[in-house]
């Protein structure tokens with residue numbers, strides 16, 4: 280799905296990570312772990328075309344996406360990517376339904392049929408809450424809205440940055456279950472996380488700045 284070749288990132292003399300050469304596969308969940316400041320978010324930003332690697336290339340299918348023009352990068356993000364953040368990144372003063380409608384607009388998708396807005400809310404336990412204003416929801420409910428937004432969009436790739444950082448255990452499991460369902464439907468999921476629960480439920484783990492390719496999650500857990 281996304282082939283990384285010799286990818287590295289430095290800020291001045293400081294090398295965050297280097298020699299990343301591996302494939303991010305459809306249908307799999309990859310955890311990015313590592314201490315604070317190791318460069319997990321920076322790697323997600325490169326994958327999301329919000330930053331550029333210092334060396335190396337990124338290919339999505341046959342397209343070299345390493346240094347797209349701003350217009351092409353916007354189209355790629357719109358058509359291919361879904362995001363999940365610790366702070367939810369919703370439109371606070373709009374309704375739940377309006378937040379989801381924004382994600383429905385892109386017409387191109389790898390998936391034939393997408394769940395409706397009502398189905399997506401039901402899947403995350405928010406059936407009938409489409410008219411609620413987002414800022415009145417709890418943090419856990421807001422992250423469920425962000426998950427419903429991914430369900431209606433069905434992106435080819437999900438980039439998640441500490442998506443469970445502010446959540447209790449129930450909501451953490453809701454996040455993981457939803458991301459797993461997206462992966463089972465063919466999505467590639469990449470999650471930067473400090474949470475061992477999340478890491479252990481992924482398929483593979485890249486220890487950013489330490490390893491240059493992902494290892495099976497089971498090997499990390501056993502270590």
Ligand SMILES: Nc1ncnc2c1ncn2[C@@H]1O[C@H](COP(=O)(O)OP(=O)(O)OP(=O)(O)O)[C@@H](O)[C@H]1O
Nearest residue numbers: 290295313314315316317318319320321322471487
């Ligand atoms: N534009 C920039 N210019 C210079 N340094 C930067 C820039 N962006 C990020 N950095 C530095 O790169 C390092 C990695 O940051 P990043 O946010 O990717 O780490 P992280 O592993 O996601 O950390 P955390 O777990 O705390 O979220 C940090 O030391 C940060 O200050």
